[in-house]
Amino acid sequence: MSDAITYREAVIRALGDELEADERVVLIGEDVGAAGGVFKATEGLHARFGGVRVRDTPIAEQAIVGTVLGAAVSGLRPVGEIMFADFAGVCYDQIVNQMAKYRFQSGGQTTVPATLRMAGGGSLGFGAQHSQCVENWFLQTPGLKLCLPATPADAYTLLRAAIRDDDPVIVFEHKALYGIRGELRDDGLPIGAAEVVREGGDVTVVATQLMRHRAMEAAEQLAAEGVSCEVIDPRTIAPLDTATILTSVGHTGRLVCVQEAPAAGSWGQAVIATVAVAGFELLDAQPALIAADPIPVAYARTLEEATLPSVERIAAGIRSAIDA
Amino acid sequence: MSDAITYREAVIRALGDELEADERVVLIGEDVGAAGGVFKATEGLHARFGGVRVRDTPIAEQAIVGTVLGAAVSGLRPVGEIMFADFAGVCYDQIVNQMAKYRFQSGGQTTVPATLRMAGGGSLGFGAQHSQCVENWFLQTPGLKLCLPATPADAYTLLRAAIRDDDPVIVFEHKALYGIRGELRDDGLPIGAAEVVREGGDVTVVATQLMRHRAMEAAEQLAAEGVSCEVIDPRTIAPLDTATILTSVGHTGRLVCVQEAPAAGSWGQAVIATVAVAGFELLDAQPALIAADPIPVAYARTLEEATLPSVERIAAGIRSAIDA
């Protein structure tokens, strides 16, 4: 596993390895079969595993999610694809009311080994209904696990872990990351463990997906200015590894969260609120949240670029946090 | 307007007054017509205004919300009812992707004077799919206004304001409050303005709906112990009146949020994060969030009662915030 592969290939490999390892694994979604997915993230799997286990569905996301749930409690370990994450809106009931609550409502009669994959995120010009980071739509829902891989390694590790997990897991892939390359390494981090991506002593920077990469760039720039950032990628926002974040804030005294979604009701606010409540005395200054503007994602490049946090805006945000 | 009426009657009166005042107002939903609504919150309106303007729909929430949106940009000021707020799950796309973004996506070609009403909240034993406070599902969505009336006065004022507003507004009614009584008084508070319900100097307590009433009871108890609570009801969580909250924290130095929903991704976390970011130096101690446990709402009374914040738990939470 030492060659660099793309994030897309990591997804394909994770799916292929699980389909190979466990015949209860099936894959369903719109055009995931013969066409290999609109993002080509299931390419080759239909040819390899056949139409019984890798199936195209009609355009019917409620049916996709309900089928995944019903199959998961009937002996399969199904993986459903919701093409663009924004379409989680049309099957939201199935996810938050049915899938997430099934085990609890039954009094624990069964496990629910269901996985959903969906591609979110902006910066590519897909407009307001095809660019959202929708992971925060699910924060209020106990019963779900929410994974946000930022690298090929995590795309592989988290997706495999999701399929093997006995609870419903949503893996949010980021469509602007499908092309990035990295090595698959098994760092042994399970669902629920954050990764300290870069160690540093002046400020704790928590970031996911595209923003993790931008935060790392900003950290490089700041290093040249003598500011040492500790960059943490939570990898999963439910469960959220607050212990790792609190430990870090314990030695930096400063906290900056960086996310692509708007602030209200987000994991970034959750991290800040949690640290404020549970680690108030660790903070030397006010925390900061660098987030998208509270507006829909516009189509025009000039507007979308200004809306999403850029490396410059992140660096500036960290600088003011340090100066506070 | 000096007689005490119920929260339910306040809803009926607000709808009736708007139907009376403006012939563009129409009301649609499941059994809102002849039957007067399952919560009887539209009683008498069908008889008064007729079947053209007060209409029963099929069981089809996507159709209800889409119809409200289409009608709102075609000259009406429609009000749609989603019976139990939990059913917002089946029409979530229509609300967050269509209704909220329509104006923006069109480049501001039109206003969207659409109102949705839905009854949320627990404590009555309706179980996991009929008891949720779903207002936080919408926090991530710019373009919506979110109202949470706790009293008959606010049920009346906010609903009328919602119907007159040129943006999409969701009014979350609380089903455990339909029977409470209060006077309608015009305090002139618009959408977006918090109410300081009780003045006090030791701690700022922010609470909505059922929890506002419980927080007020807790504040009474604590007053007897010599603790003076300032209780603030934000009334709307989008827009959120952070100025009023910051002013209060400025003189109390302490902040406790009390909500019925679980913590992650909630308005309570939003308030705490906002104060931590924008008013860090105002805080004398860590803020606190008193919220539902991170579990679905169970049916059994013993479990549901333990899950939702009780007056005792709120009082205890405020006490520890004071002692911190």
Next chain:
Amino acid sequence: MSEARWGGLDREALLGLLRQMIEIRLFEDEVMKLFQRNLVRASTHLCQGQEAVPVGACSALEPGDTMTCTYRGHGAVLAMGTPLDRSMAEILGKERGVCAGRGGSMHLADLTVGAMGSFAVVGSHLPFACGTGLAAQVMGTGSVSVCFFGDGTTNIGAFHEALNLASVWKLPVVFVCENNLYGEYSPIASTTPVTELWRRAASYAMPSARVDGNDVLAVRAAVASARARAAAEEGPTMIEAMTYRHMGHSRSDPAAYRPEGELERWMQHDPIATFAAALPDHDAISEDDVEAVRHAAAEAVAGALERALSWPEPEPRHRFDHVWAAPA
């Protein structure tokens, strides 16, 4: 008195159907009383008058088959063999309830007998039924899933998506529409431009039929042949069973929206009374047999009620159980 008249069933089986229907009727009557005594929380949706649909349908299933139903699902869950006492206990919110008191009246489930759940969001279980069908198909188990839903449910999106998917994938599912003429307080014609709901299956190239839902043997026969079709990998079927609920929609709904005489007419065609009156025509069944069944059913329900009432409520400190199988 021909074999055909009794659907090929013997004395025991026929009395068994009667017993199940009576147990469900008495069970629901008790739930109503418990609700009036404030021992059932919030709301409950009873199925008196509709018993022949779940009993007839579930009697056509084979071991390993599964069932999903709605908030009006007590009868269906009992028809699968879920114990009376633990069902009643669930409705009372007891720890020994089938769902440990977490679910309540709207969410009865007993996976050990294939009762995969009662779903409270209209239409939400039709996609789920596709999933049980997919699992059976992929694993080649030969088992079939029956899915009950109401007339009003045929207007929601999930109905459409599920029937379409089930048909195009030839899933082993039998969709049973319990047409009781109303969705909550709305008569079907006010919300639905067609009245013969079985015809909606044509949109999915799915075979369908309408049956007298108050005739337990007719329901059984229709589901049996749909089941055989499904098991033969020929795909799903939709059955519309015409029936009527004696009570209001829920809680204390007095059902004032009913046209005069409607309830009375349907009462004449009560599924239990009709079947009980017909059974003594069978060579091997006497009026006493019928009486004995009535008696045994009453005893069973009374005993179940007593036990359920005696059981303890869940401990608040256990409320964090069952959310995740493997909390991280």
Next chain:
Amino acid sequence: MSEARWGGLDREALLGLLRQMIEIRLFEDEVMKLFQRNLVRASTHLCQGQEAVPVGACSALEPGDTMTCTYRGHGAVLAMGTPLDRSMAEILGKERGVCAGRGGSMHLADLTVGAMGSFAVVGSHLPFACGTGLAAQVMGTGSVSVCFFGDGTTNIGAFHEALNLASVWKLPVVFVCENNLYGEYSPIASTTPVTELWRRAASYAMPSARVDGNDVLAVRAAVASARARAAAEEGPTMIEAMTYRHMGHSRSDPAAYRPEGELERWMQHDPIATFAAALPDHDAISEDDVEAVRHAAAEAVAGALERALSWPEPEPRHRFDHVWAAPA
């Protein structure tokens, strides 16, 4: 050469239809080139080959009527009379685009001409169309709304809910299914158990018909009679227009999933070529007239493109506009 053959249209009107179809074709060709030059962001869904559906349908509308369509909606929006330049500008993300660059290729809207929006979530605009219909009905305006959607869209829940509601409320809506045989890369038979989609209207007791979607006059005639029915308060109609997209689904989809020869067969039946070849049969139309239209359309598109390219991009500081009409 009879009146009937030309749908009662005169020379100007006929040439007008041709002109619109050619403009749309050339417009889409330019969008494709702009996309290849990276001037159109993300993705774009073109409608070459399908022009007769929107042009025929919208030509049957009256002033005050409205239209909703999909991400594959450039043709429909132009057919309503939205200016070429401001449409192109929107696709280029310019401030003078019809949606000020906020919407983009998938969201063209021009309310001044009744183009109420292009919707990018499959099926999401069918409920919206019910709302425009409700407004017309309540206000008694007599206006009608036409709603375009694809074959694949007939499998999603919103389709079902909207057609049912429109029928039971007799809303003045004309539902036009553009059946181009594919939903993305999936041929219809792989996702849909029926192939005659117009028959799905029977589930809603809604009249329906199938027409040759590449025959602009046939589409126009079908929509005109559906429009008349709607305006007479007799309710909605569904029309299935059989057509074909020449390009892939989106972006640079090479459409490798097409069976050999399929595209070629449909090219023989191209809506523009067919109509252009037929028009000179009309007494008052010559081949030169057709040539002149071609020329004028090309000029119009070229001019629009040039203007659109010259316009400025939106100012980042204006990005907070248009979220709320009345921010609190």
